[in-house]
Structures are given as C-alpha cells and as structure tokens.
Amino acid sequence: MDRLKRELLPVKTFVKIDVRRLFRDKTAVFFVFIFPLIFLAIFGSIFSGNNGVSFRVAVLNESKSDFSTQFVKQVQENEVFKVDKELTSLDLAKEKMNRGQLDATIILPESFGNVGSGNYPTGEAKILYDQSNEQAGRTLGSVMEGVFKDINDKVVPPSPEPFVVKTESTATKGLTQFDYTFSGILGFTLLSLGIFGPTTVFPRLKQRGVLRRYHTTTLKVWQYFTGNVISNAIIGLLALVIMFVAAVVMFDLSMRGSYFNLAIVVMTGTILLFGIGLALGGWAKNENQAAPLAQLVTLPMMFLSGVFFPTFLMPEVLQSITKFIPLTPIIDASRLVITEGATLIELAPQFAVMLSWTVIVYLIAFKVFRWE
Numbered sequence: 345m346d347r348l349k350r351e352l353l354p355v356k357t358f359v360k361i362d363v364r365r366l367f368r369d370k371t372a373v374f375f376v377f378i379f380p381l382i383f384l385a386i387f388g389s390i391f392s393g394n395n396g397v398s399f400r401v402a403v404l405n406e407s408k409s410d411f412s413t414q415f416v417k418q419v420q421e422n423e424v425f426k427v428d429k430e431l432t433s434l435d436l437a438k439e440k441m442n443r444g445q446l447d448a449t450i451i452l453p454e455s456f457g458n459v460g461s462g463n464y465p466t467g468e469a470k471i472l473y474d475q476s477n478e479q480a481g482r483t484l485g486s487v488m489e490g491v492f493k494d495i496n497d498k499v500v501p502p503s504p505e506p507f508v509v510k511t512e513s514t515a516t517k518g519l520t521q522f523d524y525t526f527s528g529i530l531g532f533t534l535l536s537l538g539i540f541g542p543t544t545v546f547p548r549l550k551q552r553g554v555l556r557r558y559h560t561t562t563l564k565v566w567q568y569f570t571g572n573v574i575s576n577a578i579i580g581l582l583a584l585v586i587m588f589v590a591a592v593v594m595f596d597l598s599m600r601g602s603y604f605n606l607a608i609v610v611m612t613g614t615i616l617l618f619g620i621g622l623a624l625g626g627w628a629k630n631e632n633q634a635a636p637l638a639q640l641v642t643l644p645m646m647f648l649s650g651v652f653f654p655t656f657l658m659p660e661v662l663q664s665i666t667k668f669i670p671l672t673p674i675i676d677a678s679r680l681v682i683t684e685g686a687t688l689i690e691l692a693p694q695f696a697v698m699l700s701w702t703v704i705v706y707l708i709a710f711k712v713f714r715w716e
Contacts, residue, residue, distance in 0.1 A: 354563055358571025359578070365545075366579060376541075376583055380533040381590055384526075398424055399484050402431040402440070402449045411457030411465040419450070424487060434472075441474045443683060444524050448473040448481045450488070522595050527679035528651040531671055533583055534610065535651075537576060538617025539624065539642055543634040546625030550714070565713055569622060569706075573615055580614035581607060601681035605688055609681060612698050613674035619705035620670065626713035645671040650679075670705075673697040 367373060405416050420427045428446065431437050437449040449472040456467030471488060473481025549555050558568065584607070591597035620641060628634035645651075648662070649671035658666065666672050673694035680686035680694075688695070 351567070354567040355571045355574070358568060359575045362572055362575035363578060366575075376533075376537055376579065377586055380529065380536070380583065380587055384529050384587060384590055385594070398426050399447045399487075400426045400428070400445070401484070402428045402437040402446055403452070404432065404434060404437065404449060405452045405456075406454050407452050407456040407458070407467070408454075409457030409465065412452050412467070415452070415457065437472075438474075441472075448484050522591075522597065524679065524683060526591055526597055527675050527682060530584065530587060530610070530678055531613075531649065531675035532646065532651045533587065534580055534613050534617055534674065535642055535645060535671055537580055537583065538614055538619075539621040539638050541576065542572070542618065542621035542625035543628065543638040544625070546622075547628050547634045550629065565710060569709070569713075572622070573618055576618045577611045577614050580610055584610050597682075599682055601683075601685040602687075605686070605691075606678060606681045608688065609674065609677045609691070609694075612695065612702075613671075613678075616670055616674070616698050616702045616705065619702055619709055623705055623709040623712060626709055629714070645669055648672070650675045668697060670698070670701045 366376065401419075403416050403419055405412050419425050420429065428440070431440070431446075431449075434449070434451070437446060440446040441449065451470040451472060453468065453470070456469065457465045458467065459465055469488060469492075471481060471485050473484070546555070588597070588599075592599070621638075624637045624641065625634055628637060648658075648666045649669050650666075651671070667676070677686075677691045677694040677698075680691060
C-alpha cells in the first residue's frame with residue numbers, strides 16, 4: 345500500500361501542477377473556456393430558431409386518387425418545400441421532427457382528392473408539427489392555405505371550399521436545430537483541449553529544458569502521462585459544465601439524457617483526444633514541428649466528424665468512413681445522450697471505437713515520447 349502511494353504521489357502532484365498552470369495562463373483560459381462560449385453564441389444565434397425561407401417536410405400520401413398523386417408531384421417540384429422523398433412512415437417522420445431534421449409532415453388522408461357530390465375533388469390535408477417548431481408549422485399552414493386557394497379558384501368556387509388545410513401539434517416538445525448542433529460545438533471544445541493543449545505545452549517544456557530535468561529524477565513516463573490525463577479530464581468536465589449552463593440559459597438547450605452518461609462520454613473523449621495530443625506533442629522537438637502536425641490531424645476531424653454539420657448529410661460511402669474517425673463517436677455519443685436519452689449500453693458501438701482508438705494512440709504516445 346505504501347509503495348502504491350509513493351507511485352501515485354507524482355501523479356497527484358502533476359494533476360495539481362497542470363490545473364494551476366492552465367488557470368495561470370490567460371491565453372489557455374481564453375481558448376479552453378472563453379472561445380468555446382463565443383463559438384456557442386455564434387452557432388446558437390444561427391441555429392436556435394427557424395429562419396429559413398423553405399420548409400423541410402415529409403409528404404405521406406394515403407390516398408390513391410389521381411389528384412393526390414399530382415398534388416404530391418407539385419409539392420416536390422415547389423422550391424418552397426424540401427421534401428424527404430424516402431420517408432413513407434409516420435413514425436419515422438415523427439422521429440425526424442423530434443430530432444429537428446424535419447419542420448413538419450404533410451398528411452393526405454385516404455379521402456383526399458376523391459370526387460364528391462359536387463363532381464369536383466375535395467379533401468383536407470393535415471400538417472403535423474412538434475411543439476418546439478410551432479412557428480414553422482403554422483407558417484407552413486398559411487402557405488398551404490394559399491396553395492389550396494389557388495386550386496379552389498381553378499376547380500370551382502363553392503362554399504364550403506373543396507380543399508382546406510388543418511394544422512396539428514404532435515403534443516410533444518421536439519428538438520431545435522441548436523439542440524442537435526450543441527454536440528458538435530462540444531466536440532470542437534474537447535478537440536481543442538485535447539490536441540492543441542499538449543502540442544503547445546510539451547514542445548515549450550522541452551525547449552526550456554523542463555522535461556529534461558524531470559527525466560533526471562525517478563519520474564516515470566506513465567506517471568507523467570496519467571497526471572496530465574487526469575488534469576485534462578477534470579478541465580474537460582469543467583468546460584462542459586460552463587458550456588452546458590450557457591446553452592441552457594441562453595438558448596434553452598433540451599437535455600433528454602443522463603448527466604452522468606454525458607460526463608462519462610466527455611471524460612472518455614477527453615482521454616482519447618489528449619492521447620493524440622500527447623503523441624504529437626511528445627514526439628515533436630519544438631512548436632514549429634508540433635503546430636503543422638496538430639493542424640493536419642484536427643482539420644479533417646473537424647470537417648468530417650459532425651462538428652459543423654451532421655454526418656447524416658454526407659454521402660453514405662463517406663459516412664461509413666467517418667464513423668471510425670476518433671472525434672465522430674464522441675460527438676455521436678454526446679448527441680445521442682442529449683437528444684435521445686441514450687444509455688451507456690446503447691452507446692456500446694461508440695465506446696468500442698473510442699476505447700480502440702485510446703489503446704492505439706497511447707501505445708503510440710508511449711513509444712514516440714521524447715524528454716528533450
């Protein structure tokens with residue numbers, strides 16, 4: 345037991361040193377805590393509401409009439425509507441609305457377009473939307489009323505009008521675009537903390553001869569690494585708390601999952617990304633070597649892992665590749681916890697990728713680490 349305490353004493357010491365070093369460095373404090381908040385404010389102002397001029401909709405045609413077929417075709421050709429042509433199920437449509445991937449669903453019932461007693465087609469189209477997208481649903485209802493008014497004038501002008509539209513809420517509070525985007529911003533923060541931190545600090549310590557002096561002591565590489573990993577996990581959780589509070593207060597972020605599960609995802613992701621930073625910063629002799637390597641690694645991850653836009657928008661071939669990029673499972677797992685309340689068991693595929701990468705990057709980090 346005494347030996348174990350002696351072995352862990354350097355770890356505890358470096359945890360304190362690293363945390364104190366961060367808060368004494370104004371530049372580090374800015375990029376770890378302040379810059380992500382600025383990033384959050386910018387993307388939050390863009391994605392917290394629905395300000396587009398078009399509507400992302402699904403059209404479920406339950407009618408077999410010729411009129412309904414022609415009507416669906418006209419909606420698909422109209423630039424105001426971005427129709428998800430692959431959606432044919434109401435449950436899937438509700439799921440996408442719940443995730444913020446659809447603004448509303450247009451439902452054409454079985455009787456829509458059938459010829460009535462007046463010898464002209466009639467029907468009622470239903471627009472389904474969730475509570476968090478009420479503005480878009482009602483605006484779409486007004487647009488559809490205008491469309492039907494033109495149709496009514498061409499068909500016949502009786503009273504009541506042959507074609508009307510009805511809007512209805514799903515009675516569940518769905519997600520906004522910001523709820524979905526927040527995980528990407530969180531991933532960007534962890535990426536900056538895990539990679540840019542060590543690729544800046546370690547080469548600087550080498551140039552100052554600090555690591556060389558550490559090497560002359562009884563300090564072991566695993567002790568030094570463990571201390572740094574724990575301190576960064578603590579800082580990562582602190583950054584998460586600050587971002588989360590800001591997101592809830594400023595943009596009404598909807599959290600559906602467990603805070604504990606999200607913390608586990610963040611800590612695992614921080615440890616993984618810090619391992620990449622350790623490998624790069626531990627190998628590089630100076631900052632001139634480390635900076636280009638850090639950019640070379642981080643830029644592809646930022647653009648391919650769902651930081652700026654969700655990976656489901658990418659081609660399927662690219663999606664099958666990006667899910668194995670280290671940052672992708674971190675963002676996907678945090679997004680599933682926040683937006684769908686996923687459990688740790690349900691996140692097993694993401695954890696499998698993260699843990700596999702963690703083993704790989706730390707084996708590399710131990711092998712390439714230089715004290716000077």
